[in-house]
Amino acid sequence: MPHYEHILTERRGDVLVVRLNRPDRLNAAPPAMFDELRAALGDLDGARAVLIAGAGRGFCSGADVGGGALGAADPGAATFEALTEHYNPALLAIAALDVPVVSAVRGPAAGIGCSLALAADFCVASETAYFLQAFVNIGLVPDGGASWMLPRLIGRARATEMMLLGERVAAAKAHDWGMIHRVVADDALDAEAFALAERLAAGPTRALGLMRRGMQAALESDYAGAMVREAENQRAARGTQDAIEGGMAFLQKRKPVFKGN
Known part of the structure; x- marks a missing residue:
């Protein structure tokens, strides 16, 4: 695996685990951390699911621009x-991404860290x-x-409450x-999140990718347009080996073994 300064990456079976790695700063994220995250996601090398987590006590306490914005001639720019x-x-x-994503959150997911945590499918x-929009x-x-x-x-x-009041939203809420x-005990987080990512990695990968992108498109389309997109995605999914395996497993009354193709 490539070496990065601000993140750790590990391939565990069919799951790519990406861990934000500035625990002394609760994984406050400089721009370079997100550049590295993007690079890691651009080279899945056959991984069929991604798990994003944080090292130490926090997921991500927000952006860390190192005073660069405040010290710039034009902070807004x-x-x-x-x-x-x-x-x-x-x-x-x-x-x-063409594969599902799980985030595992302990401690703060604040600012850009909140956006990153919620960008995952699960x-x-x-x-x-806790989740925090502290900008106000x-x-x-x-x-x-x-x-x-x-x-x-x-x-x-509720979105207005989070953004305009800037108060913490605990995991239970x-x-x-x-x-x-899902909310789990702190000492169970890593195992529970990985088990979910591993389950997704064993699924029909191409169909899962079509599902996640189809939902994103449906949020921006009308009812009829969403149905057209579903039909197109169904056509694509029907042509996969996993769909053939799923159909055969159904007829044979057994659990399917999906290979991601």
């Missing part, structure tokens, strides 16, 4: 460049986790796609709101 050239491309790379959180507390606005993502996940009223997939 520097922030815009950091988002459009570094943070946003990594989040878009997650959206464009967010598994420990009882210590420093006179800034949500970024990393949060203003698009949160209303779609939890509705306008996030689960009640439908923002995340």
Whole structure:
């Protein structure tokens, strides 16, 4: 596996594990960390699922621009460049993946870290986790796609509460709101999140990729357009070896063995 400065990568079977690795800063993310994340996701090398986690006590406490934006001649321009050239491309790379993504969150998922955690298809959180849009507390606005993502996940009223009040949302409340997939004990987080990623990696990979991209497209299309996209995706899925295996397993009353093709 390639060596990175701000993340750790590990291939565990068919799962690519990516771990943010600045535990002394609760994995506060400099632009280079998201560049490395994007690079790691661009070279799956056959991995059929991705697990994103944080080293130490936190998932990601937000962006860390090292004072660069505040010290710049034009702080607004520097922030815009950091988002459009570094943070946003990594989040878009997650959206464009052909394989499912799981995030494992303990401690803070704040700011851009909240956006990263919720960009996964499944967010598994420990009882210590919390989600925070703290921008209002420093006179800034949500970024990393949060203003698009949160209303779609939890509705306008709750998204407004998160963004305009800037208060922590504990893991239990996030689960009640439908923002995340599951809450587990802190000492069970790594195993539970990996087990989910491993389950997804054993699924019909091409169909799963079509599903995740189809849902993204459906959020931006009308009812009829969504059905057309579904029909196109069904045509593509029907031509895969996994679909043949699934059909045969159904007829033979056995569990299918999907190979991801």
